[in-house]
Amino acid sequence: MGNTTYLNGVQGARAQRRCASVDEKRLVKRLKRRDETAFNQLVRSHKGLVFNVCLRMLSNSAEAEDIAQDVFVRAFMSISSFRGDSKLSTWLYRIAVNLCKNRLKYHSRRKANAHTNIDDVVERSRASGCGRTTGEPNARPDEVLEGVRAEARVQRALMAVDEEFRRLLVLRDVHGLAYIDIMAITGLPEGTVKSRLHRARSALLKAYESDMKTHRHDNVS
Amino acid sequence: MTTSRNHIDASLTEMLDGQSPSTEVLDRAEKSGAVDIQRELGEARAGQDLLQKLTPQPVSAHFERKVQQRVRRRTGGRYYGQATTPFGFGVTIDAFVVLAVAIMAACWFLTQIPPHEVLFTDPPQVPIKPTP
Numbered sequence: 608m609g610n611t612t613y614l615n616g617v618q619g620a621r622a623q624r625r626c627a628s629v630d631e632k633r634l635v636k637r638l639k640r641r642d643e644t645a646f647n648q649l650v651r652s653h654k655g656l657v658f659n660v661c662l663r664m665l666s667n668s669a670e671a672e673d674i675a676q677d678v679f680v681r682a683f684m685s686i687s688s689f690r691g692d693s694k695l696s697t698w699l700y701r702i703a704v705n706l707c708k709n710r711l712k713y714h715s716r717r718k719a720n721a722h723t724n725i726d727d728v729v730e731r732s733r734a735s736g737c738g739r740t741t742g743e744p745n746a747r748p749d750e751v752l753e754g755v756r757a758e759a760r761v762q763r764a765l766m767a768v769d770e771e772f773r774r775l776l777v778l779r780d781v782h783g784l785a786y787i788d789i790m791a792i793t794g795l796p797e798g799t800v801k802s803r804l805h806r807a808r809s810a811l812l813k814a815y816e817s818d819m820k821t822h823r824h825d826n827v828s
Numbered sequence: 829m830t831t832s833r834n835h836i837d838a839s840l841t842e843m844l845d846g847q848s849p850s851t852e853v854l855d856r857a858e859k860s861g862a863v864d865i866q867r868e869l870g871e872a873r874a875g876q877d878l879l880q881k882l883t884p885q886p887v888s889a890h891f892e893r894k895v896q897q898r899v900r901r902r903t904g905g906r907y908y909g910q911a912t913t914p915f916g917f918g919v920t921i922d923a924f925v926v927l928a929v930a931i932m933a934a935c936w937f938l939t940q941i942p943p944h945e946v947l948f949t950d951p952p953q954v955p956i957k958p959t960p
Contacts, residue, residue, distance in 0.1 A: 655884060655887055658887045659885060676891070676895050680898045758882060762882065765882075780875075780879040799834070802835075804841050811875040812871050
């Protein structure tokens with residue numbers, strides 16, 4: 608009985624995946640014909656993911672939105688070159704990550720620190736009521752505030768780690784992408800992704816702890 | 829050294845993911861004292877847990893409209909294809925344009941050809957008077 612249920616579940620999952628891939632192929636076909644409704648559908652279904660990747664990479668919501676919009680514009684312009692080897696979402700992620708990388712390079716060249724505007728992200732989460740870690744919709748204001756602060760600390764730590772590490776952390780631990788997708792996005796072999804991910808997590812923890820110490824000192828003084 | 833360290837790190841990530849890594853590498857590393865597996869795993873898990881605090885942020889309300897504006901601005905409003913099947917028969921709009929032109933041309937030809945009697949007229953019935 609249990610075995611039958613399991614098999615039904617597996618078959619159901621396979622059928623669902625097949626349906627999704629057929630739907631995606633149809634969507635890509637329509638996109639290549641420059642169908643406006645298909646473009647709107649693509650933006651609607653992927654805007655959240657693309658924006659959040661950019662936000663975590665850049666830590667500035669205005670810039671993240673600018674880049675996210677650019678991701679879709681570029682995707683529209685070069686949809687004819689999409690071969691369908693990877694998922695459409697993976698392709699969008701790759702464009703997003705590359706654009707963020709270019710933007711960070713641009714900032715480092717100009718020695719501008721505009722992308723480390725953590726307060727902007729905090730304000731945004733406060734405004735949307737998302738910056739809580741309690742998981743309760745009716746959390747107390749002090750809990751909400753603590754959640755927002757914790758999120759700001761993590762975001763600061765994320766910005767403190769190397770850009771290469773940050774990319775892997777955002778893709779794997781924030782968005783939960785599979786290794787095969789991360790390999791397609793970054794162009795790194797699986798072993799390298801895993802080893803760097805381990806170092807990235809340790810580096811993040813160290814950055815977080817050092818940030819805690821710094822802010823404790825600031826509060827005391 | 830670096831290669832073996834890479835192997836160890838990759839195996840630790842696999843372990844954290846709940847996969848069964850090649851324990852041989854980790855055993856050897858632990859015996860040699862090169863790595864404290866429990867400590868490293870703990871750190872990695874703590875780092876992973878930290879990121880769970882990050883919640884997805886909503887996109888601004890006019891995001892789609894702004895993307896559309898950018899696409900149109902960049903292409904001068906010529907990017908999107910026209911509706912290819914206007915009546916759902918799988919016939920392109922071009923076919924309707926050609927058909928319309930053909931009908932108009934036929935009508936024009938039909939109105940331009942003079943009737944038979946105009947082309948072949950009889951000689952005038954009134955006798956021509958000889959000039960004096």
